[in-house]
Each structure stands twice: as C-alpha cells, then as structure tokens.
Amino acid sequence: MSALLSANSLTLRTPDHHVLLEDFTLSFGCEVTGVVGPNGAGKSTLLKALAGALTPVGGQVVRHGRIGWMEQSGPDATGDVASGLGVSEALARLSRILAGEGGEADFDHADWTLEARVEASLEQMGLSGLALTAPLSSLSGGQRARLALARAMLDAPDILMMDEPTNNLDAEGRDAVHQMMADWPGGLVIVSHDRALLERVDRIIALEGPGWSVFGGGWTEYVTQRDAARARAEAEHDRLEADARQIKRAAKEAQARLERRAQSGKRQRADGSNAKVLLDAMKARSESTAARLAGVRDKRVSDAEAKLEAASDQRHRGPRLNIRAQGADSPSGRTVLAFDAVSFSYGETALIDRLSFAITGGMRLALSGPNGAGKTTVLKLAQGLLTPRSGEIRRTTGRIARLDQTVSDLDPDLTVVEALRVRDPNLTINAAYAALAQFDLRNAQAEKRVGVLSGGERLRAGLAGVLGGEPPELILLDEPTNHLDIEAVEALEEALVAFDGALLAVSHDQAFLDAISLDQTLSLDRARF
Template sequence: MTLDRVAARTPDGHTLFSDLSLAFGRERTGVVGRNGAGKTTLLRLIAGLSEPVEGAVARAGRVGFLQQDAGPAPEATVAAALGAAGGLAVLARVLAGEGSADDLTEADWTLEARMADALGAVGLAGLDPARPVGSLSGGEQTRLRLAALLLDAPDLLVLDEPTNHLDREGRAIVDAALARWKGGAVIISHDRALLRGMDRIVELSALGAATYGGGYELYAERKAAERAAAEHGLEVAARDVDRAGREGQRAAEKKARRDRAGRAFAARKSEPKILLGAMAERAENSGGRENRLAARRAAEAAEALAGARARVERVRALDIPLPTTGLAAGRTVLVLEAVARDAPDGRRIVGPVSLRLTGPGRLAVTGANGTGKTTLLRLMAGELAPTAGRVERPAPAAFLDQQTALLRPDETLIGAWRRHNPGATPNAAHAALARFLFRNEAAQRRVDTLSGGERLRAGLACVMTGALPPQLLILDEPTNHLDLDSLAAVESALAAWDGALVVVSHDADFLAAIGVDRTVDLT
C-alpha cells in the first residue's frame, strides 16, 4: 500500500493533510494524532472507500477494514457476519446429499475449521453460527467483526479504534490476535497497551505525517524530546529577536552620532565643500549598510521566532485547569448501603454494593461488559433510584457519562454553560470556557460539531467552573474517543485535582495515572 503526495479535505474545503507520502507493508503501524487531524479519513483512503483530492493511492493486495460502530444488522446471523453463510449452506446441501455439481465444485471443506480458528482467536470459541448478532454484547460484536476479517485473510488489516468500548479481557484478546497476525496492519488507537505492540507509530497532523520506529514507549520518549527541543528553540529564537532589536537600536544610535558629528564638522567650514560631500556620502552609505544589515537580521530572527512558536504549538501538551474544591480529608462524599438495581422483569442488574468514600479518594469501578458498571454510576449520581438499599451524597457531585449527555447537540457552548450555571453573565461564561481552551469564537461552537475530547472538556467546563464546583466527580469511560494529547491532559488534570473521583475505565494506564487507590470489581 503506497500513498504518493496525497491530500484530503473536509466537505467545507478545510485541508486535513496534503503532500502526504506513506507506504505500508507487513508491519503493524499505529496511527495517532489529535482529533480532527484526519486519521479516519486516512484509513478510508487506504481502504479505497474514499479518493484523495490530490495524489494517488496504489494497492498491491487486498485490504480489510474494521470501521468504528459499523457492523451487520442485529437480525443477521453470526455466519452471515463472518461472510460464511453461503459457504456453510453449500456444505450443508452436499452433506445432506442434495448438492448440485456446482455445489461439489464450490464446497470449501476447510471453512468450518477456519471459522473455528477465527472465532477462537478473538475469544468467541464455540459461538453458534445461527445465533443472531443482536444477541451479542457490543464488545462481542466488535470481536466478531474482527474475526470476519481474520477469516477473510486480507493482506492488510485497517482498524479504526478496535478496542474502544471493550472491557479489559476484550482488549487483551484483540491485542493477542493482532500480535499473531502475519500480514500488515494499520490501526488508529489511543489504547497505549495496544500501541506498545506496534512496529512503528505514524503521527498525523496538519503538517503531514511523522514516523517513529517502535511502539508507544519509544514514541512517547521521542515526543518528549521534541517538546523539550521545541521549547528550547523558542527560548533561543526569542533571545535572538531581542539581540537583533538591540543591534538595530545600536546601529541607529551610531548613525545618529555620526550624523551629529558630521553636521558639527561641516559647520566649522574648515574643509572644501567637495570633500565634505564625499565624507557625507561615505557616512550615509556606511550607515545605510549597517541599518540594512540590522533590519535583515531582525527579519530573520522574527521569522525564526514564528517558526519556533509553530513547532512548540504542534508539540505542546494541552492543559485542562480544574478548580480546587477544598475537600477535607475526613469528609464523607458518598455512601452506598447494600445498593441494588433490578430490571422491570425482576432480573438483578447490579448489586448489592456497599461502600463509603471519604476525602479526595480515587475509586475505580471495574468488571466485564454487561456487569452493571454504568448502572452503578447512575445510582451514585442520583440518575436512577435503587431497587434496594440507600445512596447518600453529602457533598456536591457531578456525573459525566460516555456521551456527555449533559450537553445538548443543538446548543452552543455558551448556551450550555449558562444553562448549567443560571444567573451567570455572558462574560463569566466566556471566561470559564476560555480556561478550558474554548476562546473567543470557539465558545460559540455548537455541541454537535465537537470531537470526543472537546465534548469532555466542554462538559468539565460546565460542571467545574460554576459558583459551587463539585467535590465528587463521577466519570464513565472518560478516555473513549480521546486522542493521546487530550488523554494526557485529562490524566494530568485529574491527578492534580483535590476532589474525589469515581471512574469506570478499562484503561489500566489511565487508572494508574490518576492515582486510583480503591477498586470495586463487579465481575
């Protein structure tokens, strides 16, 4: 797979990337970059689902594409999702003695064994081919779609966030399946455990693509070094601009002194006019050269400073400032006493769970998909009433779910902030949103135009910057849809925050980074 000087633009004409040249072979490549950099667009170009506006894409093999949240209809069977329904039907007719001559020719006697291998590779061994896809969990459906690709055995796998929404076991299964894969793979992911197994990392930005050999750790080291070098380059460039300014000022002052001395000498009228004219011309030429040299140095220094600022902007980490809460170490913020929640049919969804959270503790709720983690968070936040037991929230709390549902798609950020902070002025809204990097016109953006990372920042701005910021923050899978830069910013902000946290996350790196000290396992 080769991309030669490829460019891609959004429907409104915004350039995502241009003059992009990359080649992919039998290695595992992780694709990273900030939200909006064009990562999914790049994968669609590779898969042949989109065409570049400039440049060319050449394919020398078959490509299999796993898109985010795109799969077979719920009523489809597992066999159909695997692309094997027709082949299994042929085998069934032959084995029943009802097959035609064409059936005998087309029969693939390895199909069932290959299906079993593909399903086993993604942790779905023994899955009934006749089972409806809709009866599987979301994580199982994602793994089924990956099994379909493994069964098809393309030359290049192209995967868009394959571990999103998977529990820890599902992530490990996908990681192991890709480690055994013998072909090429191009994978968009912010899952650092998955990225550690890559042969190289390609970072996409408006400036193009930068390639880093090795997995996530080497990439992170190189990025840190680039960030330090860019900051140092900015300091040097700023000093050069200052020095060029001083040199220009000295040149101007030197010329002014020469001019004054020349006028005083001419006023004495002790030399012939022709000599005085020659001396004046020589002085003017000399002063002009010095001024032009100083101006050129100043322009070069200013250009270097602009370039240094651009490099720093490209690698500078995001910053999300969370306000202090003043939460006392001994204050109780959450109490659950034998809390449980049942479905309308009487089926137990979660519980009973008992716990007490005091001070700025960090509690992780873990468990496989379908064990009731989100339901438990909603009980903690007061969005659901328990079927049994008691929930107590003595401290102000805020809940951010996976979709950041506290934001309405058709409202602006200013409107959302003021809805959550009634009585506040527009100036207060602008100031609060600016602290979360939504400055000036960005504060007027509609919620439905935001990326996943931007939605989380906007949600935090709405609940954390009011007159009474919460002392307890409840977060459901906050790292889903975050790029690596936004992920690092969220980790840094939560690690430094002095409030209490309850978090559902399958990202072990994230839980370690924010300092989780207790775990409730619902498995």
C-alpha cells in the same frame, strides 16, 4: 521485508481544503504500525487513503496485497451475526449442498473449512455460543466490536487497517485484541489512543498536521523520543528567538548612530563651518553608506526572523490544555456516597444484587467488570438518575458531577457556553469561557453548537462543565478517555491527580486508572451477553 503497501508523497485535505498531511512517504510490511496524533490531525483519513476508501489530493498509494478495514464501532446493527461476519452467502451455499439442493457453482465455491473457522474466530474473540442467526441489534457495542475483529480474522487480509479497535471493549476484549496482534501473520496499521495497545506496536507514526514523524518501538520508546525531540525544538526556538532579539537591537542601535551622524551633518551645513562642496560629498557618502548598511541589517533581521519562523513550525502544536481541578472541602472521614445492600433490575433481569460500598472524602474508587456487568448503572444510581429496587443510597449534600463518554447532558441545540450554563446555572458567562479555555475550546469554538462538535471536542466541553464552576465533592467518570486524544488524556490525568475530592470511575483504560492513583477497585463480575 517486502512492502505490502507504499505511500508516495501523499497530500490529504479536509473537504474545506484544510491541509491535514503533506508529502507522506512510507512503506508498510508485516509489522504493526500505530498511528497517533491529536483529534482532527487526519489519522482516520490517512487509514482510509491507505485502504483505498478515499483518493488523496496528491501522491499515490501502491498496494501489493489484499487490504482489510475494520471500523471502530463494528458492523451496523442490521441483519444477523452471520451477515456481520460476512459469511451469510457462503453458509447458505453449504446448507444447499448438505440439503441435496446444491448446484455446480455451489460445489465449485464451497468452503468446507468455513464453519470451523467461524467457530474458532468467535471463540478467540470471547463470543463462544453466539448464534449466527442472532440479530445484530441485540448485541452490545462491545460485542459488535468483537464481531468486527472476528470478521477480520476470517477475511485474513495481507494488511489490516484498524480504527480505535479497543474503544468499546472491556478488559477481556482488549486482551483478545492484544492476542490477535501477536498472532497476526500480516501487517497491521492501527489508529489508537490506547497506550497498552501502543506498547505492543513495532513503530509509531505521529501526525502533527501537516507534518509527520516515525518513531521506532512502542509507546514508552515513543514518549522518550517525542519528549526529547520537543525539548530540542523548544531549546532551538529559544536560542533563535534570543538571536533575533539581539540582531534587531543591534540594527536599531546602528540606525540610531547613522541618524545622529546625519543630524551632525545638518548642523555643520547650517552653521557654514565647512565648504558646501565638501558637505555635499560627505552627505552623499553618508547616504550611500547608510543605504548599504541598512540593506545588510535588513537581511540579517529577515534571515533571523525566517529561522525563528521555521523553528516555531517545529515546536509542538497540540491542544493548549491548562486544566485546574479543585474539589470541594470534604474531610477525609466524611461519607460522600454509600450503597447499603442496593439491588436494581431492568424489568425481570436482575443486574445489581445487594451491592454495598462507601466512599469518603478524597477517596478514589474504580468499578471493574465485563461489559454488561452494571458499571454504568451503578453510576446512574449514584447520581440519582435511577431508583434502586431495594436497599438505600446515601449521598453528600455537596455537588456530585458526572461525565459520561457521550456527554449526554449537553443540549446539542445550544452553543457550548450556553449548554454549560444550563447544566450549571451558577456558572457565570466569564467562568464558562474560562473553563472551556482550559480545554482548548476558545473563542469561536466556544460558540459552536454542541451538536456539531467532534467526539473529542464534545468530551472536552463536558470536562469543562465538570471541573469548572462550583468545585464538586465527588466526580463520577464513565469511560472519560474514550474520545480524547492521548495528550488530552495525559492532561486530564494530571488534573485528577491534583483534584482533592472523591472519584468514582469506570474505565477500561488501565493506564488511566493507574495514573489517577486509585485507593480501591470494586469488581462487578456479572457478565451479560
């Protein structure tokens, strides 16, 4: 397979000169490559360097084909759908020709297949019937993400860079991305934490800055190889650590023996039992031997420490998450949330119509449905942030904690510790620090302002607020995995499996929903586009 793109000894750094990636060398052809790694490891930076959007500190990228780029958020919400697809000028050219106003340049550059291809790409992305004159500001985030996919299909680059393409998509949108991956004739390089998507790639690049590794196969194969490699690295580290302790202990014992001999020589010199010439010769020989042996010991200790340090560099250095999730005491038959024929409207638009369900202690319920079906609205109604038009909502008197994907209830002007304590006044400062530490937000990170946190850090802070302090009786989860890296998601899943309270979850991440052992899924099948 000929390479469409080659990276040769790339070095990438942040603006403050932190090294993200060193000596990255790899070729890309017509295969699907997934890129994974913790937040801040440089995944998006690598994509931009490969696409030519930024210049690496060292090394070079050689491109043999056209490179495309797709942002995870889709086009900016300015202009109309045609501009979002990048076809405004080409469509205007066709319009001039059909109106009898086209010039020679219009005929030379006319693309008579464009309208049919636009229609087909919109249909494939689930946007059939979307008017090309519709303003982008009228589209949901999921629709704009689908529009970005449709544009990529129209542009048809030889190799396409995709940054979290499924982040804002519902199940149908994700299926469309999966089908696009299967049908794509060129190469794809995809940054993603969507495990269902990663199952469909041909290989995975794992970034653990500044190092990197390549694993063949999809997500399941990667996890098997990753865990085996980590186990080997951990075992080698433990072996070398034991060797280093033994070598240091032996060196210390040898030094003690030499010191005892030196003390014996001093005593012989003091009592005059041997001639001074003999004692001087013995002292010189002893000191020479001691110096030689000390040099050998020091080298052995130094070599052992160097090997141990190298082995430490090979160990996993991901987020140190230690999540504990305790629920409030709630009997399994006790109702913690109930909707009785609840209806809700935004203005004249009816969104929720006579919805009824009940959640009892320890129950796990997920809401499913396409974007715009009202899932987030149900969560806001459950928390009391919205008032129903009709019907009744009954809630537990215990704590209900909610986490949305943007963590909107953390004040961006406060430090993380302060924001958590404002959110939960009963949380002591020590408890706030302890809760943040469970999510690898320690010391200086806990003192950062919320407004400067990355998306992943912000969500981890929100999770600390939900799972720290007074145990909740019910947790409302609104796309909690959207900005977490995969290992943080896995740690969250483990915590929620151990959580003995009730859950009401909204998520398009099916792997996440499968992992938290749902009791029931409630479908809201209203689609609003």
